[in-house]
Amino acid sequence: MWDYTDKVLELFYDPKNQGEIPKTDEPGVKLATGEIGSIACGDALRLHLKVEVESDKILDARFQTFGCTSAIASSSALTEMVKGLTLDEALKVSNKEIADYLGGLPEAKMHCSVMGQEALEAAIYNYRGIPLATHDDDDEGALVCSCFGISESKIRRIVIENQLTDAEQVTNYVKAGGGCGSCLANIDDIIKSVQQESTAPTLNNYGVKVATNIAISQQQSPRPLTNVQKIALIQKVLDEEVRPVLIADGGDVELYDVDGDHVKVLLQGACGSCSSSTATLKIAIEARLQERVSKNLIVEAVEP
Structure with missing residues (x-):
């Protein structure tokens, strides 16, 4: 019971x-x-x-x-x-x-x-009328759990967002591993990989050491990000996660300025003239930055 x-x-x-x-x-x-x-x-x-x-x-x-x-x-x-x-x-x-x-x-x-x-x-x-951008990679990548159709990308996301530490917890959250159980060892390997990424510092374009996984680095670090670190992380997310999606649709985005929790960007190409540019700003950009960097961020577009 x-x-x-x-x-x-x-x-x-x-x-x-x-x-x-x-x-x-x-x-x-x-x-x-x-x-x-x-x-x-x-x-x-x-x-x-x-x-x-x-x-x-x-x-x-x-x-x-x-x-x-x-x-x-x-x-x-x-x-x-x-x-x-x-x-x-x-x-x-x-x-x-x-x-x-x-x-x-x-x-x-x-x-x-x-x-x-x-x-x-x-x-x-x-x-x-926009594809599910926040978790659009959940169905991509290697299929880990064939019983429930759960990909490696989805497992990694749920581990990061909920700070999970073992395969049993992953099963509780997304059912992966709850069928035949043959994927449990692979789930353990994914968890170890996420944990290693969260503690392994890398140098970004600004020469600042940051954790590879932004979400976990924030959850585990007792210190708030400095302005330089925040700018570096925002730029990393834009370059690695946002821009490839926009470029594929004929658009682009450039970081213009960061003032506290206000992020100013330049929408370029198709994004600048598209009637759904506001949705792109809020869904494809702001939601992703809130998820990866800080939930307090507000993204605004500036005129070129």
């Missing part, structure tokens, strides 16, 4: 916001849906959002889920958490915050909170 909190049991027995959002012709309002998981694998979640177009605010959120007590409670909690938020604010909701809202989840059920976070991202990016 799992040791569920009172909040988990409350939302399981009396889930809030269950079902679809009915379609209406209400002006200035759009609906969005994000779906994650598979019934064949045991859990599936479909998240529905009602968004006020002008303000980007989530007016309503509902869910349909196939899964266990934790899946239902996590989905219900998520809908309560995001109502009233703007889409950008909702993108910052983490799986840890979903679990905290519930007073915690059994570690073996943490994958339910991850599923909620990913369904939310899928719904928002579907609404904006």
Whole structure:
């Protein structure tokens, strides 16, 4: 018997916001849906959002889920958490915050909170008509767990974001290794690789020693980044993770200035003239920098 909190049991027995959002012709309002998981694998979640177009605010959120007590409670909690938020604010909701809202989840059920976070991202990016940029590499790279279709990229991401230290925790968060178990040794190797990267300093273009993995270096370091370190990390993320994606679509970005938590960039090529340049700025650039460098960063475009 799992040791569920009172909040988990409350939302399981009396889930809030269950079902679809009915379609209406209400002006200035759009609906969005994000779906994650598979019934064949045991859990599936479909998240529905009602968004006020002008303000980007989530007016309503509902869910349909196939899964266990934790899946239902996590989905219900998520809908309560995001109502009233703007889409950008909702993108910052983490799986840890979903679990905290519930007073915690059994570690073996943490994958339910991850599923909620990913369904939310899928719904928002579907609404904006943009590919899922934040985790667009999850399906790339070598397939590690064939039982659940989990790639090395996804395992690395979940290890970094949740500071996981062993294969059993990875199974709890994304189910990898929970089938035949033949991939558990490979998962251990990935964890060791992430840990080594987080402690091995490298010299960047500014001559500053920084950890290869930005997310873990911040989590483990008790000292805040200096301005020089922050600029160096921002430049690294732009060069290695953002620019290749934009260049592939005929655009580009250049770091212009960093003033505290305000990052100013120049959008170039197709990005500068595209009607969705604001979405590119917030999703492809700001969200990635918030994830990799600091959640407090705000990205603004400046005129060339």
